[in-house]
Amino acid sequence: MITIPYPKGHKIKVRNKIVESAAQAFRASGIQDVSVPFIMKGAGLTHGGFYAHFDNKEQLVAEACRYAISDTIALLRKVADQEKQNPKINTVIDYYLSPYHRDNTEMGCIIPALSGEISRCSEEVRQVFTSELERMVSFISTLAEVDTSKGSALFSTMVGSLVLARSVNHSELSDNLLSAGKKYAKELAMT
Template structure:
């Protein structure tokens, strides 16, 4: 019996979603195709009917994850009542929830350390996705690209450090310092 119309697209979407979650949590190098396929509820044998190689999947997962992060940040901005939308984004991005829920968090802190060793194709798409995040922040906060770049860099760096330390108080302090510094970027 043939699969229903749209089945292959739906399965591909499940694989991309599984990969984005796995890459956000563990990075690229430590995640194998069989682990990604298992996360999607599939066997690894079907991978190559959807993707040419793992790099192609990384590219699609990066695009998916940035779209997902922008949607989460937009939701935080839309719910802001008493503060400017950019302040709500800073608060969410540098929150304990975002720090602790890597599987749904921003992929930039998760993969930035691996990008210099990735293929040109992956690096090119990652670059485009970083630019998309900068543009989102610039548009939302009505900032020039330089300030939006500084703000994103500060937030990503703060989140990387907060996730890296094994001391919960220091981690919380790093998030708080990141929030404070992000505010100074806005008024500089």
Template sequence: MPYPEGHKIKVRGRIIGSAAKAFRSNGIHDTSVPFIMKGAGLTHGGFYSHFDNKDQLVSETCRYAIKDTIALLQKAADQAVEEPKIHAVIHFYLSPHHRDHAEIGCILPALSGEISRLSEEVRQVFNLELQRMIDFVSDLGRIDHSSGSALLSLMVGTLMLARSVSDPQLSDGLLEAGKQQAKELIKNSQGGPTFDQKPCPGNPPHLEVN
């Protein structure tokens, strides 16, 4: 009996979704194809019906994950009521919730340390998707591309350090310092205190990826 129309596309999407979750949590090198396929509820043998190799999967997963992250951050921005939208994004990105739930968050902190050792195909895709994230924060913060690059670098680096330390107090302190410096960067990039500096909410919005 033939599969219904669109079946292969749906299965491919399940594999990419499983890979995104695994790469966010464990990185690329420590995530095997069988582990990804098991997460998608499929057998290892079916992988090559959808992808030529793991590099192709990594490339497509990177595209999917950045699109997913931009949608997540846009949702945080859209929920901003008493603060600038870019501040809401900073608060969410550098929140304990995002730090503690890597499996649903931004893929950049997980992949940045590995990309330089991967194929040129993967690196080119990563470059394009990184530019997409820089464009997003630049547009939302109404800052130039150079300042947007610095802002995203600050946010990604802060999150990586906050996840790497075992001292909860130090980790929380890194997040708070990152938030303050990120907002200061935006203010200086805009030429002055354009935004009303209001206290950061106690808890950022609890958002999940569909």
């Protein structure tokens, strides 16, 4: 029997599919409630191949955080670049605190999705999450043309507003939380 080797880059492509599947699953359901077989199925693979790519789930969580933050920054940069009139940060705030972002957690920012769980993760995962959070705050600070302290407060306002808007089961209250968050985030960015 002749074995045909995989094309060059195959293993990297498969690994990337697993990371993308994990990021989507973690955004939607958190870390604890997502199993490795579920992630692998989402990538179109069997769970037996997981350990050919990762040592453990914690390593995958760390990589999924890196991937998801890069993905979110790229999306927010694209949103900002489409704005020609208003301050770019206002456009980003409007998108981040939109009903669309609130309702599509599987494609949204991973920071509000995982912040409550990260404190119970390994030091490796916490370190990656910390450096990715710092990267996001730096992006927001640069876009708003504010220092890192103000950028941290601005992003914290955005994340907190989104977390609360996702948490309640009353649609009007959820919409009000998004609106209030937008208003105060924009004021903070302009002061």
